[in-house]
Amino acid sequence: MIPLRLKIDAEATQPYVVRLRNFEGVGQPPDQIHPLEAVLETVDGEKSIFSGPTGTLQVFGVDPSELDGDSILVVPSRKIAHRLIRANSRHNTLLVTERCDQLCVMCSQPPKKQHVDMLPFFETAVLLAPWNSTIGLSGGEPTLFKYSLFAFLRRAMARRRDIDFHILTNAQHFDWADLALLGDIDRDRILWGVPVYASDGAVHDQIVGKPGAFDQVKKSLSVLCEAGARIELRTVLMRPNATALLDLARFVTTALPFVETWAIMQLENIGYGRQNWHSLFFDSSMQFEPVGKAVDFALSRGISTKLYNFPLCTVPAHYRAYAPSTISDWKRTYIEDCTQCSLRAECGGFFEWHPKVHGYGRFGAI
Ligand code: SF4
Numbered sequence: 001m002i003p004l005r006l007k008i009d010a011e012a013t014q015p016y017v018v019r020l021r022n023f024e025g026v027g028q029p030p031d032q033i034h035p036l037e038a039v040l041e042t043v044d045g046e047k048s049i050f051s052g053p054t055g056t057l058q059v060f061g062v063d064p065s066e067l068d069g070d071s072i073l074v075v076p077s078r079k080i081a082h083r084l085i086r087a088n089s090r091h092n093t094l095l096v097t098e099r100c101d102q103l104c105v106m107c108s109q110p111p112k113k114q115h116v117d118m119l120p121f122f123e124t125a126v127l128l129a130p131w132n133s134t135i136g137l138s139g140g141e142p143t144l145f146k147y148s149l150f151a152f153l154r155r156a157m158a159r160r161r162d163i164d165f166h167i168l169t170n171a172q173h174f175d176w177a178d179l180a181l182l183g184d185i186d187r188d189r190i191l192w193g194v195p196v197y198a199s200d201g202a203v204h205d206q207i208v209g210k211p212g213a214f215d216q217v218k219k220s221l222s223v224l225c226e227a228g229a230r231i232e233l234r235t236v237l238m239r240p241n242a243t244a245l246l247d248l249a250r251f252v253t254t255a256l257p258f259v260e261t262w263a264i265m266q267l268e269n270i271g272y273g274r275q276n277w278h279s280l281f282f283d284s285s286m287q288f289e290p291v292g293k294a295v296d297f298a299l300s301r302g303i304s305t306k307l308y309n310f311p312l313c314t315v316p317a318h319y320r321a322y323a324p325s326t327i328s329d330w331k332r333t334y335i336e337d338c339t340q341c342s343l344r345a346e347c348g349g350f351f352e353w354h355p356k357v358h359g360y361g362r363f364g365a366i
Contacts, residue, residue, distance in 0.1 A: 001352055002330040004083050006062060010076040011055030017084065017124040018052055020059075022068040036128060040064050057081075071125040073118075084125040085133070091328035092129070093136030094122045096149065100141040102170050103209035104195075106236055106273040106280055111140055119145075119152045126156045126163060134164045143173040150181045157186055166232075168193040171220035172213060182227035191260065192224055193232045198241045199251035207240060221256060231259045234308075236267055237291065242282040245294035253301035262298055264291060266309040268331075270353045277355070285314035285362040295322060312347040313337075313363045327351055341365035 022040040023029035033039060038052025048064040050057045057074060059067065059081070069087025085092045096119065100111035126135060142149050153165065171194040194217065197207045201214035224231055233252060235241070241248070245264070252262050267273050267281055284291050291307070298305040299322075307315060307323040315323050325348030334349040341347070343366050350359075 001333075002086075002089075003062060004330060006067075006072065006081040006083065007060040008074060008076075008079055008081045009058040009060075010074050010079075011057070012074070013076050015073060015075045015121070016054050017071060017073050017121050017128070018050075018054065018057070019069065019071045019128045020050055020064075020067045022064045024065070034128075036124065069130060071128040073121050073125070084122065085129045085135070087130050089329055090134070091136070091330065092133065093138050093328070094118070094125070095139060096122075096137055096142035097140040097144060099144055100139060100170070101144065101172060101210065102141070102213060104272065105207055105209065105240075105276050106238060106267055106271075108268045108271040108273055109140070110271050115140075115145075117145070117148065119148055123152055123156055127159055129160070129163060132162050134166055136166045136168070138168040141170050141172070142167060143169050143171075146173055146178070146181075150185065153185050153190070157189060164189045164191070166191045166193060168234075170195060170208070170213070171217045171224070172210075174220035174223040176223060176226075178223060179227050182224070182229060187228050187230065191230045191232050193234050193263075194221060194224070195234045195236070196221075196248070196252075196256075197235055197238075198244055199247045200244065203241060203244065207238070218255075225258045231256075233259045233262045234265060235263065236265045237282050237284060238267060238280040239282050240280070242287075242290050245290045246297060249294040249297040249303075253298055253303055257301070257303065259303065261304045261306055263306045263308045264294065265326075266307075268309070268351050268353070269355050269359070270351070274353070277358070281359075283359075283361050284310065285360040288316055288319070292316065292319060295319060309348065309351070311350055311360070311363055312343045313341070313366050314360050324348070335363075337363070337365040 019037045021037050035053055038050035038057055041049045041051045043064060046061050048059045070083050071085040072081040073084050074081045084094060097115050098112040099115050167190060169192060196217060198204045204214040205211050269277055295305050308326040310323045312320050312323055327348045331352050332349045333352045338344050
């Protein structure tokens with residue numbers, strides 16, 4: 001698995017963000033180094049020594065060629081650094097908070113009470129990100145800190161006009177008064193990922209563990225629609241909602257035709273998803289019909305419909321075109337069968353933590 005946390009030893013004492021550079025093998029390093037860059041000086045066994053504006057930084061256990069261009073948050077007191085933006089990845093997501101006001105039965109990152117404001121560090125990291133990046137913002141629930149979040153977006157988007165954001169939100173905190181906030185930022189450069197699990201409010205509320213959540217998500221979607229925001233509707237496929245997926249497709253096509261994409265997503269076996277796996281996992285490799293019917297219906301009504309996190313061999317051939325590779329690089333794995341598979345190049349594989357014995361019933365090389 002790609003490490004997102006590095007073991008370090010830093011000369012500085014306070015946390016800071018820096019971009020790592022490695023000019024090994026480059027004939028002539030550039031004359032000018034960015035003021036927030038640290039450059040590789042030497043490699044000593046498992047230890048790479050960088051030097052930059054905040055002094056020397058030793059990074060342990062990672063080949064420095066893999067770190068070139070990464071923006072990291074160095075936390076000297078804990079002797080760790082977080083790889084906030086990996087230069088050679090399309091899957092960079094910044095965790096705005098671990099707090100959340102929902103308690104979803106399949107939450108992959110169960111919420112915590114404490115909150116530390118990381119947005120100032122994230123802002124620096126975004127400014128150092130590679131050209132034309134799309135950066136994910138997630139939680140917890142990022143809009144619990146709505147005003148700080150919008151201020152961050154305004155500043156970052158003004159300074160980096162090439163960068164887009166993909167923000168995951170439970171859509172419990174938008175109000176009509178937010179039209180001004182939403183109108184203040186470039187709506188075309190933000191995709192809001194909003195979960196809706198069922199057309200029956202009671203089922204949705206039960207899945208997210210919050211009475212009234214469905215009504216609030218509908219209101220927030222109206223606000224986002226009115227603001228002209230781009231919306232990716234996200235539905236995790238689970239036993240409690242699988243058989244009613246066609247009803248949800250009808251709801252999406254009639255009540256939410258303005259969404260850019262409807263994503264039906266397979267479950268992650270981590271966090272509460274692992275704890276509740278046996279009551280939640282719907283094996284679509286053995287029973288694809290409810291998914292197929294929902295996809296057919298939504299597509300027939302002009303809704304761009306996708307299957308996220310489905311290994312291609314678990315999906316009937318006719319539907320594979322709707323199943324892009326979506327599992328983040330650092331969470332993704334392939335099994336032995338995959339080496340022989342003709343679909344390996346376009347397939348997103350499995351979650352690293354997908355269970356070997358009680359996962360999909362049908363899979364394998366094609
Ligand atoms: S065998 Fe592996 S590469 Fe092939 S479709 Fe299945 S998961 Fe994807």
